[in-house]
Amino acid sequence: MTRRLMKGNEAIGAAALAAGCRYFFGYPITPQTELPEYLARRLPEAGGVFLQAESEIAAINMVYGAAAAGARVMTSSSSPGISLKTEGISYLAAAELPCVIVNIMRGGPGLGGIQPAQSDYFQATKGGGHGDYRIIVLAPASVQEIIDLTRLAFELADLYRNPVMILGDGLLGQMMEAVEFNEEDDKGNRPIPKTWATTGCKGRKKNIINSLYLDPAELEQHNLHLQEKYREIVQKEQRAEEYLTRDAEIITVAFGTAARIVKEAVVSARARGIKVGLLRPITLWPFPENALKRSLQRARAILTVEMNAGQMVEDVKLAVEGKVPVYFYGRTGGILPDSRTVLKEIQRVGGYDYEDSLSKAESLVGG
Amino acid sequence: MKIVFQKPKALSAGRFHYCPGCTHGIIHRLVAEVIDELEIRERTVGIASVGCSVLAYNYFNVDMIQAAHGRAPAVATGVKRVLPESVVFTYQGDGDLASIGIAEAIHAAARGERVTVIFVNNTCYGMTGGQMAPTTLVGQVTTTSPRGREAMHSGYPVRVPEMLATLQGAAYLSRVSVHNPVQVKRAKEAVKRAFITQLKGLGFSLVEVLSTCPTNWGLSPVEALKWLEENMIPQFPLGELKITEGVA
Ligand SMILES: Cc1ncc(C[n+]2csc(CCOP(=O)(O)OP(=O)(O)O)c2C)c(N)n1
Ligand code: SF4
Numbered sequence: 001m002t003r004r005l006m007k008g009n010e011a012i013g014a015a016a017l018a019a020g021c022r023y024f025f026g027y028p029i030t031p032q033t034e035l036p037e038y039l040a041r042r043l044p045e046a047g048g049v050f051l052q053a054e055s056e057i058a059a060i061n062m063v064y065g066a067a068a069a070g071a072r073v074m075t076s077s078s079s080p081g082i083s084l085k086t087e088g089i090s091y092l093a094a095a096e097l098p099c100v101i102v103n104i105m106r107g108g109p110g111l112g113g114i115q116p117a118q119s120d121y122f123q124a125t126k127g128g129g130h131g132d133y134r135i136i137v138l139a140p141a142s143v144q145e146i147i148d149l150t151r152l153a154f155e156l157a158d159l160y161r162n163p164v165m166i167l168g169d170g171l172l173g174q175m176m177e178a179v180e181f182n183e184e185d186d187k188g189n190r191p192i193p194k195t196w197a198t199t200g201c202k203g204r205k206k207n208i209i210n211s212l213y214l215d216p217a218e219l220e221q222h223n224l225h226l227q228e229k230y231r232e233i234v235q236k237e238q239r240a241e242e243y244l245t246r247d248a249e250i251i252t253v254a255f256g257t258a259a260r261i262v263k264e265a266v267v268s269a270r271a272r273g274i275k276v277g278l279l280r281p282i283t284l285w286p287f288p289e290n291a292l293k294r295s296l297q298r299a300r301a302i303l304t305v306e307m308n309a310g311q312m313v314e315d316v317k318l319a320v321e322g323k324v325p326v327y328f329y330g331r332t333g334g335i336l337p338d339s340r341t342v343l344k345e346i347q348r349v350g351g352y353d354y355e356d357s358l359s360k361a362e363s364l365v366g367g
Numbered sequence: 368m369k370i371v372f373q374k375p376k377a378l379s380a381g382r383f384h385y386c387p388g389c390t391h392g393i394i395h396r397l398v399a400e401v402i403d404e405l406e407i408r409e410r411t412v413g414i415a416s417v418g419c420s421v422l423a424y425n426y427f428n429v430d431m432i433q434a435a436h437g438r439a440p441a442v443a444t445g446v447k448r449v450l451p452e453s454v455v456f457t458y459q460g461d462g463d464l465a466s467i468g469i470a471e472a473i474h475a476a477a478r479g480e481r482v483t484v485i486f487v488n489n490t491c492y493g494m495t496g497g498q499m500a501p502t503t504l505v506g507q508v509t510t511t512s513p514r515g516r517e518a519m520h521s522g523y524p525v526r527v528p529e530m531l532a533t534l535q536g537a538a539y540l541s542r543v544s545v546h547n548p549v550q551v552k553r554a555k556e557a558v559k560r561a562f563i564t565q566l567k568g569l570g571f572s573l574v575e576v577l578s579t580c581p582t583n584w585g586l587s588p589v590e591a592l593k594w595l596e597e598n599m600i601p602q603f604p605l606g607e608l609k610i611t612e613g614v615a
Contacts, residue, residue: 023449049448053441054474061438061471065445068432069412069453073445091435198430198446200410200453206379208424210433 004181009034009173011143011181012102012166013042015150016074018186021100022048023073025062027055029081030114031170032104036076056081060088060101067097068209070197072154076102078170079120080111082128089163090129093226094211098157100150101135102166104173107334115334116170116257121311124167125285132223134230136164136237137284139255143177149282151186158192160233167284169307171257171336233286240288241280244270245295248277250350253292253316254305255281258337262305265342276346284312289319301349302326305337325349375399377408379428388581388588390545391419391487395426397545397555398456398485401562402429411454412446414439416468418460419493437468440475443482454565456483462492465501465525472527472573479536479570483561486527486573489580490599497583501525504602509583528575528608538570538611542603544577546592550605557607560614569611577603 006014013035016024024043026036036052043050053059059075066073077085082103092099103124107117122128124137136156140146146168153164198207213219243263245251254262259280269276279295281288301324304313313328320326327349331337347353374380377399385391402408408429415423417436424431434442439457447455464472464486475482491509492498498511502524506515528540539561543554554576561572577599579591586594 023445025445051444051448054470057438058441058444058471058474061435061441062445062448064434064438065414065432065442065447066449067445068442069446069449071449073449087435088438095433198412198432199450200412201428201430202409206428207430208433209431210424212421212433 002180002182004179005176006143006179006181007034007174007176008143008146008168009104010038011146011179012076012150013038014181015147016100016154017042017046018183019072019151019154020186021072021074021154022046023066023071024048024050024075025053025059025066025073026075026077027053027059027081029078031106031116031173032076032078032102034173035102035104056084057087060085060092063099064088064092064095064097067092067099068095068198070194070199072158074100074102076104078104078106079108082120082123086123086129089135090131090133091211092163093133093135094131095209096161097163097209098161099163100153100157100166101163103168105167105169107332113334114170116172116336117307117332117334118169118256118258119308119311119332120167121284121306121308124165125287125315133226134233134285136160136162136233136286137167138164139167139282139284140172141256141259141280143172143175144179146172147179147181156237160229162229162233167256169257170334237283238286238288238290239282240291241282242291242295243278243280245277245279248275248295248299250274250276250301250303250346251292251295251299252276252278252303252305252346253281253312254278255284255312258305258307261337261339262342264339265346268339268343269346274346274350274352276350281312287315287319292316292319296320296323300324303345303349304328305342305345306330307336308332375403377402377411377428379426381425383426384422385419386582388579388591389419390578393545393551394485394487394554394576394578395423397551397558398458399427400555401559404559405562405566407454407562407566410452411456412450414443414446414455414457416457416459416463418463420458420460420487421494423458437463437466438471439463439468440471440480440482440484444475444478444480447480447482454562456485456562458485459487460493461486461488461490461502462500465527473531473534476531476537476571476573477534479538481565481568482571483565484573485558486575487578488575488603489578491580491583493580493583497580504598524602526603528573531573532608536571537573537609539564539572539614540609541607542575542577542605544595544600544605546577546579546595560610564611564614567613569613575603
């Protein structure tokens with residue numbers, strides 16, 4: 001095991017390389033640019049190809065071609081760039097082409113800003129592009145997890161023949177943390193044979209990669225097939241971190257950077273004797289509703305915290321099915337929630353008296 | 368019995384869906400014959416675009432990818448970068464290439480991407496019912512230029528090979544037509560040269576093929592061929608615009 005200090009964006013590149021990704025097509029945008037820059041240096045020496053496309057639209061379509069040709073391939077961008085990629089993502093999902101798409105989110109809408117945000121949750125998890133499709137969305141909360149989830153992303157993409165998105169934010173992309181990273185770990189992780197790929201038809205019948213079904217009955221069959229695959233993913237791939245949820249009366253739900261801040265608030269709340277836990281979705285789609293439902297046995301309130309105006313909270317409400325009240329706290333514009341405010345929110349939704357809990361905490365410390 | 372004429376191996380069995388008199392079918396055949404003659408069928412990947420030729424993936428008996436509207440050169444780039452030994456071609460209409468996909472076409476050419484583009488110009492959007500295209504002639508009536516294309520309003524037709532000729536990465540650029548047998552023969556030679564350009568790794572190659580759309584032009588197939596010759600050729604002169612040393 002090698003312990004290293006790595007920057008989030010570069011960690012994605014290093015992990016992708018270790019996972020056997022040899023093709024990257026992208027277009028510069030802040031705050032993810034260190035990732036393409038890193039791969040521009042590293043891919044050629046690994047025998048791969050880094051290509052800066054003329055636009056995000058071209059980049060995602062290069063991914064489409066490379067994936068069709070059977071390669072492990074990745075692209076990355078940030079919010080406005082992902083909007084442009086959505087056309088291609090819909091086609092990739094329709095044609096069942098495996099690839100990894102990284103979105104290091106910044107504030108929006110429009111050109112927005114360059115500070116971290118989580119306001120592309122809807123776009124990532126509810127489609128973004130046209131048609132009934134789903135992509136797997138992974139939300140790391142640390143540089144270590146960026147590495148682990150990048151690995152996983154390539155495996156899941158190949159396994160389900162589906163695009164997988166790594167959804168981070170500008171803070172995760174820019175920060176440096178110590179990580180355990182060993183390229184050797186990926187040795188066993190090699191792409192499964194892609195007999196469907198369009199590589200030239202030598203020795204077999206021709207292959208076609210396509211998303212057009214002019215006959216409505218055929219298109220419905222294709223949709224039913226996709227939906228069945230999505231159901232399988234929902235069953236098998238839900239992932240979440242459960243932190244002090246077992247005895248919790250209040251469950252906070254947050255992902256990525258927001259979850260780190262909320263964790264801090266949970267720790268202070270526990271020190272004040274408040275029984276609160278954190279449920280951190282790692283897969284945003286499929287949403288980890290099973291874990292959330294489990295945590296409801298004890299909980300009497302849910303607090304969702306996001307770096308947006310309230311997007312994941314809708315999935316939380318769907319999973320909670322009205323059994324307990326769901327509250328929301330969020331900041332937008334690239335401003336991070338601060339843990340003291342989150343603590344106050346925890347106390348407010350839990351009906352705790354702020355002064356009271358403080359004295360409880362003091363007595364805890366005193367005792 | 369000696370076989371003197373048959374369907375190229377690079378074309379699948381089955382009938383084209385094209386309208387009677389549409390020259391898309393001739394152009395398909397030319398591409399397929401060239402693939403056969405160069406013996407590259409088993410390492411060719413074709414990219415079908417959006418437009419009347421959207422079903423080309425059914426017709427060419429090679430590995431085929433269906434691309435989003437205009438994006439075929441980017442898709443081709445992805446394939447070629449992964450499989451440098453493959454032969455990659457796109458088959459695109461004028462709406463697809465000269466309008467929505469112009470950026471992808473220009474930049475594939477600028478990069479000298481070793482792919483071949485077959486660019487079928489019928490001066491309109493055939494599939495969606497004959498709307499104005501970037502290649503529609505000034506004065507030409509279409510469903511979205513009902514008074515004829517007016518230059519002051521909609522500008523002028525785009526001459527794609529001429530435009531790409533300034534780019535160093537473009538190695539072979541040519542414009543041909545299929546309105547009579549002599550021209551069909553020349554068209555095939557140009558398509559072959561475009562593929563040879565790719566096989567020799569010289570850079571980007573594109574052949575614009577002037578084509579008819581009798582259905583949307585409201586003409587009989589024979590009248591359409593005549594209209595092409597009389598009206599399109601003056602606007603889109605035939606010939607090789609760029610040919611890199613070593614192609615012929
Ligand atoms: C993004 C997008 N916009 C519009 C369309 C609708 N559309 C289908 S074919 C076509 C025009 C194709 O014209 P052309 O490339 O000239 O080919 P032709 O049909 O004339 O052979 C359009 C606009 C589409 N499929 N996708
Ligand atoms: S609409 Fe025009 S281009 Fe399309 S198949 Fe018919 S004749 Fe050919």
